[in-house]
Amino acid sequence: MPDPTSAGPSWRDRPLIHLTVARLREWYREPEALFWTFIFPVLMAAGLGLAFRSKPPEVVKIGVVENARAEAIVTGLARDKQLDVRVVEDSTGARQLRIGKLALLVVPTDSGAEYHYDPTRPEGASARRIVDDALQRAAGRTNPVAVHDRLVSEHGARYIDFLVPGLLGMSLMANGLWSIGFGLVDQRRKKLLKRLVATPMSRAQYLASFVLARLTLLIFEAGFLLSFGRFVFGVPIRSSLLVVGLVCLISTLGFGALGLLVAARPKTVEGASGLMNLTMMPMWVFSGVFFSSSNFPDVMQPFIKALPLTAVNDALRATMLEGAGLTQIAPELAVVTTWMVICFVVAVRIFRWQ
Numbered sequence: 001m002p003d004p005t006s007a008g009p010s011w012r013d014r015p016l017i018h019l020t021v022a023r024l025r026e027w028y029r030e031p032e033a034l035f036w037t038f039i040f041p042v043l044m045a046a047g048l049g050l051a052f053r054s055k056p057p058e059v060v061k062i063g064v065v066e067n068a069r070a071e072a073i074v075t076g077l078a079r080d081k082q083l084d085v086r087v088v089e090d091s092t093g094a095r096q097l098r099i100g101k102l103a104l105l106v107v108p109t110d111s112g113a114e115y116h117y118d119p120t121r122p123e124g125a126s127a128r129r130i131v132d133d134a135l136q137r138a139a140g141r142t143n144p145v146a147v148h149d150r151l152v153s154e155h156g157a158r159y160i161d162f163l164v165p166g167l168l169g170m171s172l173m174a175n176g177l178w179s180i181g182f183g184l185v186d187q188r189r190k191k192l193l194k195r196l197v198a199t200p201m202s203r204a205q206y207l208a209s210f211v212l213a214r215l216t217l218l219i220f221e222a223g224f225l226l227s228f229g230r231f232v233f234g235v236p237i238r239s240s241l242l243v244v245g246l247v248c249l250i251s252t253l254g255f256g257a258l259g260l261l262v263a264a265r266p267k268t269v270e271g272a273s274g275l276m277n278l279t280m281m282p283m284w285v286f287s288g289v290f291f292s293s294s295n296f297p298d299v300m301q302p303f304i305k306a307l308p309l310t311a312v313n314d315a316l317r318a319t320m321l322e323g324a325g326l327t328q329i330a331p332e333l334a335v336v337t338t339w340m341v342i343c344f345v346v347a348v349r350i351f352r353w354q
Contacts, residue, residue: 041171041225045164046232059084060103060127063093069108076138077106082130103127161236164229165316166289168222172248173283173309175221176255177276180210181263185272188352204348211256211344215249222248238323247319247329251312254336257343258308264351283309311335 061084064073070087077085088096088105096102097116104127105116113135117124222245229235237244262279266272286293286300287309296304304310315332318324326333 041167042228045160045167045225045229060123060130061101062086062127062131063088063096063102063105065090065093065105065107067108069110073106073108073113073135076135077131079138080130080134083134104131106131160229160233161321162292162317163290164225164233164235165320166313168225168248169251169287169309169312169316170284170289171221171225172218172251172312173255173280175217176214176252177259177262177280180214180256180259181272181276182269183210184260184263185266185269188267189269210260211253214252214256218248218252235320237320239319239325243324243326243329244316244319246326247312247315247333250333250336250340251308251315254308254312254340254343257340257347260347260351261343264347283307286310288313306335308336308339 060082062077064070064077064085064087066087066089074085074087077083088102090107093102093105094116097105097118100121103117103121103123107114107116115128115131117128119125226235226237226244230237258279259276262275263272266275286296286304287307288294289309293304293310293313294301311332315324315329315336318329318332322328
C-alpha cells in the first residue's frame with residue numbers, strides 16, 4: 001500500500017497559491033485601489049468622450065460694420081447656416097474682434113468688402129474663407145466643377161473610439177507598476193520581506209505571485225472599461241474577444257514584470273515613486289494615449305515604437321477598431337513579450353529582500 005505521505009504537496013500547500021491570495025487580499029482591502037482600477041479610467045472615458053463627442057459644425061460669429069452697403073452684405077451672408085451675422089458699429093466691431101467675440105469683421109466698401117481678422121487664430125482664417133465664398137456665391141459666382149456631399153459618421157472613427165483603447169493600455173500600465181511596485185517596496189520598508197526569506201519559497205515564486213494577482217484582476221479591470229465604452233458610447237470591438245483578451249493578458253504580464261524590476265531595489269516609497277514616474281512619464285507623453293504617436297517627428301519613431309505602452313495601444317486599437325488578428329499584431333506582441341522576459345529575469349537577479 002503506497003504511503004500517502006510520499007505523494008507530492010497538494011495545491012493548498014503550494015507557496016505560489018498562498019502568496020497570490022495574499023496579494024489579492026491586500027488589494028481589495030485598499031479603497032484607493034478600487035478607485036484607480038475601476039472608477040478613474042471610466043471617469044476619464046466619460047469626461048473626454050463627452051467633451052469630444054460628435055457635434056454639428058460650430059457657428060462662426062461674424063460682424064458687419066454698419067453703413068450704406070451693410071444690408072447687401074448681410075443678405076449675402078445670411079444664406080450660409082455656418083455664419084452668425086450681426087451688424088455692429090465700427091468701434092464696437094473692432095473691440096469685439098480684439099477680445100475674441102468675433103472671428104471676422106467685414107467692412108463694406110464701394111468696391112466690395114474688406115476683411116479684418118487675426119491670421120494667428122485658426123477660427124479667423126477659417127471664417128475668412130467661409131465669408132468670402134458666401135459673398136462670391138451671392139454675387140453670382142458659379143463653380144465650374146459639380147460636387148456633392150455625402151456625410152459619413154461611423155463608429156470606430158470618433159475620438160472616443162481612439163481614446164478607450166488608449167485608456168485601457170494606460171490603466172494596465174499604471175496599475176501594473178503602482179500596485180506591484182508599491183506592494184513590494186512597502187513590504188520591504190516594513191521588514192516583512194526579511195521574515196519571508198525563511199519560508200519555503202523561492203524568489204521567483206514570490207515575485208510571480210504579484211503578477212498572478214494582477215492577472216486575476218485583469219478580467220474585471222479590462223471587462224469593466226470595455227463594457228462601459230461599448231454600451232455607453234458604442235465603441236466597437238471588431239476582432240475576437242479572445243484576441244483582445246490575449247493582448248490584455250500579455251500587456252499585464254509585461255507591465256507587471258516592469259513593475260517588479262522598478263521595485264526590485266528601492267527601500268523607500270519615495271524612491272520607488274520617483275522611479276515609477278520616471279518610467280511611466282515617457283509612455284504617457286509619447287505612446288499615444290490621448291493623441292496619435294505619429295504626431296511626433298520621424299526621427300523619434302523608433303524610440304516611440306520600442307516603448308511597451310505604444311505597442312499595447314497599437315495592438316488594442318488594431319484589434320478593436322480594425323478587426324486585426326494575431327498575425328497583424330504579432331510585431332506589437334513581440335515588443336511587449338521582450339519587455340516582459342527581460343524585465344522579469346533582471347528583476348529576479350537583482351531583487352533584494354531587505
